[in-house]
C-alpha cells in the first residue's frame with residue numbers, strides 16, 4: 254500500500270493533523286476508494302514510531318484530541334526515494350480474465366461469449382470515463398486517462414485472444 | 427421511435443471473387459454517432475462507401491431520409507454528397523493541388539460561398555484542429571497527421587447532416603487523436619449531425635454512442651449501448 258508515502262507527500266508542505274490529511278487524501282486521490290479514518294490514524298502512528306514524522310502539538314478543542322504531525326528529515330528521504338522509484342506493473346485484472354478463459358476452454362465451455370461480455374463491459378466503462386472527462390479539469394482528465402489506457406490494453410489482449418481461441422482450445426485439449 | 431436517418435439492409439458487394447459485403451446492414455439515427463469496427467478487410471470502408479453513395483451495392487438497399495439512395499443517378503448522388511455529407515477518407519481525402527485553407531474552403535465554395543468568407547471560416551476550423559500553421563501548405567508538404575486534421579476540418583466546415591469518417595485518427599498520436607475526436611464530436615453535437623466512424627481503435631470507437639462489429643462483410647453484433 255502507498256498510503257504511508259502518500260501521507261508523507263501531503264504532510265511535506267506544512268504540518269497537519271490527521272483529520273485534515275484524510276480530507277485532502279480523499280479530495281485528491283480517494284475518488285474510487287476513499288481511505289478509512291482508522292487507516293489514516295494507524296498509518297500516522299506507524300510513521301511516527303519509525304521516525305518519519307513527529308508530533309508537533311496535541312490540542313483538544315471541545316471534541317476529540319487533535320495531533321498535528323510534521324515530516325522529519327528521514328521522512329523527506331523516504332518520500333524522495335519513493336517518488337523516484339519505478340513501480341512494478343499490476344497485471345491483476347488481466348490475469349483473472351486469463352484464468353477464466355483457460356478454465357472455460359479446458360471445460361469445453363464457449364470462451365467467446367466470455368470475451369464478448371468482457372469487451373462489452375470494458376467498452377461501457379471506457380465510454381463512461383470519456384463522458385466524465387469531457388470538459389473536466391486536467392487532474393480529472395489525467396486520472397480518467399490512466400484507467401482508459403489500461404482498459405485499452407485489456408481490450409487489445411481480448412481481441413488478440415478472441416482471434417486465436419480455436420488454436421488455444423486445441424493446444425489445451 | 428423515429429425513422430432512422432440512414433438505413434441499409436442486406437448489402438452485398440463483390441470485387442471479383444472477393445465478397446467485401448455479404449449481407450451487412452446498419453441503422454443510423456439523426457444526431458447519432460455509430461462506430462464501425464472489425465479487423466482489416468472485414469468490409470468497413472466498403473460499407474461506409476455504400477452508405478455514402480460512393481459505391482453502389484450489387485444488391486440490398488440504402489435508404490437516406492426516407493428515399494432510396496443506391497438507385498439514384500450518379501449525378502444525384504454526387505449532389506447529395508456535396509450538400510449533405512462530410513467525408514474523411516482513409517486515404518487521399520485532400521485535393522493535392524490546393525493548399526490546406528483552399529481544401530477546407532472547398533465545400534463552402536462548391537455551395538456558392540464567396541472566397542473570402544469561405545477561407546475565413548476555413549481558417550477558424552484549421553485553428554480548432556490545431557493546424558492553422560499549415561494553412562498555406564499543400565497536402566504533399568504536410569505530415570500525415572496534419573493532413574488528417576485538415577481533412578476533418580474540411581468534412582465539418584459546411585455543417586453536413588452526416589459525417590463519414592474512415593480512420594480519422596489513424597495517423598495521429600493518441601493525444602492529437604483525442605483532440606480530433608473532441609472536435610468531431612463537438613461539431614457533430616452542435617450541428618445535430620450523425621457520424622459514421624470507422625476505426626480499429628477501441629478507445630476511439632468508445633466515443634460513439636454505439637458500435638457495429640463487422641466480420642467477413644457481415645454485422646456480427648449490433649451492440650446497443
Ligand SMILES: Nc1ncnc2c1ncn2[C@@H]1O[C@H](COP(=O)(O)OP(=O)(O)OP(=O)(O)O)[C@@H](O)[C@H]1O
Pocket residue numbers: 441444445446464465466467468469470471472473516626
Ligand atoms: N476496389 C477494390 N477492388 C478489389 N477488392 C477490394 C476493393 N476494395 C476493397 N476490396 C476488398 O474487399 C474487402 C473489404 O475491404 P475494405 O476496404 O472494406 O476493408 P476494411 O474493413 O476497410 O479494412 P481496413 O481496416 O484494412 O481498412 C477486402 O478483402 C479488400 O481486399
Ligand SMILES: [Mg+2]
Pocket residue numbers: 470471472516592
Ligand atoms: Mg478501410
